[in-house]
Amino acid sequence: MQLEPKDGGAPVRLLTKIALLCVILAADLLFFFVLPTYFPEIFDTMFQMTPWPDDAEKTFAIFSGLAIAVLSSSVIVYILVQRFRKTVTIRG
């Protein structure tokens, strides 16, 4: 159920969606930006622990990381733009 606040603010479900996407984006950037920059040993050890060749693993991880980052941030922007458009249409 979507809870619409009386003051015309964003519904609770929308805020949950944005929060969830922000968490996914933050985790993705934490893994692919903070970990290789500040703790490169931990980043490399994580890939060495798995049985597959490191390059293949890293390639797959980088592709999926980029896709997740772009998709999650685009969906956040999409939700915000749709909300903004709705507000402008209602007030205009």
Place this chain on the structure above:
Amino acid sequence: MTEKKPPEEKAVPSKEYYEKVRIKSREALLKTIPSILLYVITAVLVTLFGRLVFLPIAGGINWYGYPLPEILNFIILVTLLALVARILVDVRRAVDAIAGIAACEIGAPYDVSPEEVGHYKTAFRGIVYVIVVSLAFLLFADHLTNISPGLSAVALIGIVVWAIYQIWSAVRAVSKEINRYASEWAKKVR
């Protein structure tokens, strides 16, 4: 004996056409601006994530013998191309809408002809396209250079030639409008 022809009546622009242009332009603008905003932000995010986060960690990795940074560059370039193509389609719609609104606002009330709207469209399209393509080139330049340094130079030369043509057609469209206004003003003065 030849009969004197009656003077040609000037087609009176209808109020309906004026209202139609106004309403359609406003609707189109409301639809396209959020879409442009979304695609521009996505393009910027793809560039930023790619360049600052994923390209540095891809350094030194080979995928089936191919260097991963070049593959990533190619993927980012294709994504940006798709996004810019979509942005250009929306920008065209938005510019047409702005031209319609400008024709309604700048001209006398209810005195808007399809020709006038066409001139404004050409002028606005020319100027906005040059700005958008120049900005898009800034997004592409590094990726093109990473693939081959010559690609960037060829693209820049092409953009410069095309931009000159666009600006020339925009100026021509504006000068036609100025001519029209000037001749109308001259008629009133006489």
